[in-house]
Amino acid sequence: MNFYDQLQDATSSQRATLFSAPIIDRALKGEVSLDQYVAFLTQAYHHVKHTVPLLMATGNRLSEDKEWLRNAVAEYIEEELGHQEWILNDIAACGADKESVRNSRPNMATELMVSYAYDSVQRINPLCFFGMVHVLEGTSISIADSAADNIRESLGLPKKAFSYLYSHGSLDQEHVEFFKMLMNKIDDPAEQAQIIYSAKVFYTLYGNIFRSLTGVPPLTLTD
Template sequence: MSFFETLQTATAEERQALFSVPVIRDALGGAVSLDGYVAFLTQAYHHVRHTVPLMMACGAKLPARLEWLRGAVCEYIEEEYGHEQWILNDIEACGGDPEQVRNSRPALPIELMVAFLYDLIARDNPVGLFGMVNVLEGTSVALATHAAGSIRQTLSLPPTAFSYLNSHGALDQEHMATYRTLMDRLDQPQDQQAVIHSAKVVYHLYSDMFRGLPRAQNEAGEVRHAHL
């Protein structure tokens, strides 16, 4: 079994828990409120804006034996740069306030997830950052492929409100193919275990973030709370 396949098997329980979160089941069926979509974009902004800094930190810490992976990180940085602005543009197209989002704090699960990843790179094994890639890109492919169109119809939003999801659907499918190749080159047990551990932690925290989002039938007070 390749390491990519091992990774998927090792994190199957956590992945199932994520896709069992009610708000994700709702989204895959097209049942999303405008507040829920904007709340999702808000939390996406708060972790996507760290993608490039995290990758830069990871690349700087990789050992010489993983020079091939450092090259892949450089390419990934170039592709991901500026994507947080796409999210702010989507929020504005939804009638939200991008400056308010830019100046807000993330929900606790996202704050903890970002902090965990920086700490993982600084104190543990920088290769572990690729556990995050497995979770976030795999999830965005699923949401973009199965949910974006139905959400757009449900909310009657313009195409300009979906630049993040739509672009990441196609882009992350390409990334996942490359990612599989990269992961299958990891041959050191400590690197493999770092990726598995990171993926499990990120799945857990990402699931907690989705549990905090408002569902379509929630009351306004709960919707407002989800933006905090």
């Protein structure tokens, strides 16, 4: 079994737990309020704006034998530049004040996920970042298009209020294939174990962001 498939299997429990967040079920049914959708976008802004800085930190910390991966990180950076502005524009298209969001503080769940991302890259292993990539991109591919379609229909919002979700849905499949290719080049068991563990942590932390949107108590990591 290749490493990407191992990663999928090893994190299946945490993935299922993330998808059990009530707000995700509501989004897929089109039962999300405008305030809840804007709240989701607000927290997305507060973690997406760190994607490029985290990629830079990851590339800087990779060892010389991972030069091939540093080149891939450079490609990721080019792809991810400015995505936080897309989110702010979506917020404005919802009738909310995007500058107020820009200057707001993230909630605790978002703060903790971002903090762990920086800390794990700097303190543990830069490969930890790829656990985050696995979680965020995999989650988006699975639900973004359906959630966007149903929320858009129920709230009567224009398509331009969903550029973030649509761009990270099925249209983002190439990113997932690129990620699979990278992960299948990781053949060191210790590095594989680190990526799997970080993905489990990020599934829990990202799930807690969704839970925070409806006041559901946060979860802790389980093996």
